[in-house]
Amino acid sequence: MDSGATMHLAVSLFPGIADPSPEPGFSRLTGFVQKAEAAGLDMVLLADSAPASGGGAANSPMPFEATTLLAALATVTSRIGLVAAASTVAHQPYNLARRFASLDIIGHGRSGWNATMTQAPREAANFSRPEGFSPDDFRRRSEEYIGIVQGLWRGWDADALLFDQSGGRFHDPEKMHLLDHKGGFFSVRGPLNVARSPQDTPVLVLSDLSEADLDIAARTADVILLDDGPLDGTTERYDDIRRRVTGCGRDPDAVKVLTNVAPTANSKLAALADRLEKEFRARGCDGFNILMPAQLSALDDFVDLVLPELRQRGLFRENYRGTTLRSHLGLAGGGDR
Amino acid sequence: MTARQIKLGAFLWATGHHIAAWRHPKVHVTAGIDIDHYIQLARTAEAAKFDMIFCEDAAGLREANIGIASQTSRSIGFEPISLLSALAVQTSRIGLVSTASTSYNEPYGLARTFLSLDHLSGGRAGWNLVTSASPIEAANFGSTGLKPHADRYERAREFAEVVTGLWHGKASGHDGQSFSVRDPLDLPRSPQGAPVMVQAGASDVGRDLAARTADVVFTAAQTFEEAKAFYDDLKGRLAAYGREPDDIKIMPGVAPVVAETEAEAREKYEELQALIPDDVGVALLSSYLSISDLWRYPIDGPLPDPPESEGMKSRQALVIEQSRRDNLSIRQLARHFAGARGHWRIVGTAAQIADELQARFESGAADGFNVMPAYFPGELDAFATLVVPELQRRGLFRKEYEGRTLRDQLGLKQPVNCGAA
Numbered sequence: 193m194d195s196g197a198t199m200h201l202a203v204s205l206f207p208g209i210a211d212p213s214p215e216p217g218f219s220r221l222t223g224f225v226q227k228a229e230a231a232g233l234d235m236v237l238l239a240d241s242a243p244a245s246g247g248g249a250a251n252s253p254m255p256f257e258a259t260t261l262l263a264a265l266a267t268v269t270s271r272i273g274l275v276a277a278a279s280t281v282a283h284q285p286y287n288l289a290r291r292f293a294s295l296d297i298i299g300h301g302r303s304g305w306n307a308t309m310t311q312a313p314r315e316a317a318n319f320s321r322p323e324g325f326s327p328d329d330f331r332r333r334s335e336e337y338i339g340i341v342q343g344l345w346r347g348w349d350a351d352a353l354l355f356d357q358s359g360g361r362f363h364d365p366e367k368m369h370l371l372d373h374k375g376g377f378f379s380v381r382g383p384l385n386v387a388r389s390p391q392d393t394p395v396l397v398l399s400d401l402s403e404a405d406l407d408i409a410a411r412t413a414d415v416i417l418l419d420d421g422p423l424d425g426t427t428e429r430y431d432d433i434r435r436r437v438t439g440c441g442r443d444p445d446a447v448k449v450l451t452n453v454a455p456t457a458n459s460k461l462a463a464l465a466d467r468l469e470k471e472f473r474a475r476g477c478d479g480f481n482i483l484m485p486a487q488l489s490a491l492d493d494f495v496d497l498v499l500p501e502l503r504q505r506g507l508f509r510e511n512y513r514g515t516t517l518r519s520h521l522g523l524a525g526g527g528d529r
Numbered sequence: 530m531t532a533r534q535i536k537l538g539a540f541l542w543a544t545g546h547h548i549a550a551w552r553h554p555k556v557h558v559t560a561g562i563d564i565d566h567y568i569q570l571a572r573t574a575e576a577a578k579f580d581m582i583f584c585e586d587a588a589g590l591r592e593a594n595i596g597i598a599s600q601t602s603r604s605i606g607f608e609p610i611s612l613l614s615a616l617a618v619q620t621s622r623i624g625l626v627s628t629a630s631t632s633y634n635e636p637y638g639l640a641r642t643f644l645s646l647d648h649l650s651g652g653r654a655g656w657n658l659v660t661s662a663s664p665i666e667a668a669n670f671g672s673t674g675l676k677p678h679a680d681r682y683e684r685a686r687e688f689a690e691v692v693t694g695l696w697h698g699k700a701s702g703h704d705g706q707s708f709s710v711r712d713p714l715d716l717p718r719s720p721q722g723a724p725v726m727v728q729a730g731a732s733d734v735g736r737d738l739a740a741r742t743a744d745v746v747f748t749a750a751q752t753f754e755e756a757k758a759f760y761d762d763l764k765g766r767l768a769a770y771g772r773e774p775d776d777i778k779i780m781p782g783v784a785p786v787v788a789e790t791e792a793e794a795r796e797k798y799e800e801l802q803a804l805i806p807d808d809v810g811v812a813l814l815s816s817y818l819s820i821s822d823l824w825r826y827p828i829d830g831p832l833p834d835p836p837e838s839e840g841m842k843s844r845q846a847l848v849i850e851q852s853r854r855d856n857l858s859i860r861q862l863a864r865h866f867a868g869a870r871g872h873w874r875i876v877g878t879a880a881q882i883a884d885e886l887q888a889r890f891e892s893g894a895a896d897g898f899n900v901m902p903a904y905f906p907g908e909l910d911a912f913a914t915l916v917v918p919e920l921q922r923r924g925l926f927r928k929e930y931e932g933r934t935l936r937d938q939l940g941l942k943q944p945v946n947c948g949a950a
Contacts, residue, residue: 217648256649257642257645260642260646266615267564267615268618286633293608294611298607318635318637318711320710353562353605355551357554358552362600363599379668385591385605386605386607
């Protein structure tokens, strides 16, 4: 938990949108994200509609792939963090690292990559791997993949670009580093051809973790999303993750644990505030990821009714303290002053 | 029915197409980390009614020699899909075309990503298919070496077939030599029928692939004869695929330097040429020619014979032909190519440049041009404010956009729906 005792709040946006609306898709999503930004939320998580993932058939599918949507949303917002899901099956690690590095420069240090540790059913069959991966291979491959992406994100030092026009030195060659990765699944020389992130590296959000993935997450993640569970188990679970993070030689506050919460249509909003307060004060997590129902208007209820309650109880900050996603999350490298 | 008009692409690249652009006093030197700069360029191009913005791409550094790379601005920049997605919601009419490789992507993911860009822009996306010729890129994708030219094109042919099938809503799966895909795309159909297909490969096998699948072809042709021969050859190949000559727009690259007077334009060009370090010019030339040890040869001597290349076959032939024709030394050739990268350079007034473009357009050597400004934003601004009005006065270029989608602007047919679900 932060010493400031303020919780972190994210909202998740899913591919299916149930609201009947004549408004084009992107304007509606802009309205949603700008509302979340005006409310001061840490970040919006953009799910990616995996093929055959079984979204509600009644919903109209969102016509956008998540990383392209993130780029567009970055130009109509200025403070809120924007995190896109992107599959390790659908992208080569070099391409994915490059896409997110570029997104982070477009958004001035507000981007993050949400990697799922669970193989989407049937997905590999659309990427020339009809047999898919065994769970063990998928885990080892994911770990190697994440290491490559994070390594590529660090290929250029923050002060590598000189722009020395008269001296003819655009960058300092000593401050550009090859990755030279050779592993079981990939070999990648590097470096990226995108400059260093304004927030050091894009934020890595890991989700859909099994027990066996926890150590990988402890080594690599900035944010871990965990499913909701009985309250008395969450403190133990949170402590376990912090122990693992410390065991990897990292500061336990370098990883933020957020619990997924799905407000149901009939859940009393005051009860929701109570529930979030209880888990947070019991040191069960660092904050919450609110899984928005398919109706975009559900955000209005959360922002207008639950947030003021949380703020009144001193559980959520009034304003953004910095400009990068890392600064919102209280992570190092965020350029916080 | 209005008369046939010139199509124009604004080819955005790094700080400019001239290799020394980044050292020019009026360049925006931080272009590669400044999204607002690109939004401004896109708006300039849209206000001038360009058909499209074009971003070329490579998944890796451009230059293996790090010392050389550090003297150019081309080692860092935006990844083009994310860049164009950002520009899509900051513009409303201009086409957005990006290069993407068939060697380092899978067709399902690429089709889905470009379709998403197409939805974000309301039907203005295009994909420039490349097979990737650089060993630097190959090393970022686990390859021990570059695949032979013919193999790359066979993969590209299958890749293009899968992508267009997915865009057209093809419901049944694909199980081929290089790729297997089970499901249709999970996004709605394109607002323009399908994103525009662009190609630039000029080798024999590249031309056949273009004749089969492309809506637009970019090419490098320095002389009128080269341009005309390419144009006639490619248009001649279309009938074999049941297509008409107008189904493909051929747009050679042009690297103009324009000013109010010819003397000013010359001065501007010489100012840029003087900023090229010799080692950078020679390195650029050696990578085009796949002669890795070009620096060993006397810089004021002639070009050595190059090895048979697995890289850019057609570009290489062009360079060699030029050096023999004009009896150029390595230094002269390096400087000459460094500026325009083998494309067609015109230095002069708006009227002189318009004359040259008009001549090629009207004698059937081009349907339009991919404009490669020497440095940004200055030379794009100069083309927009000097050359575009001159072309408009002559009735050769639009004053207003024809429609909303890229296919509308290019005057392309809606693609035929080949077997929707």
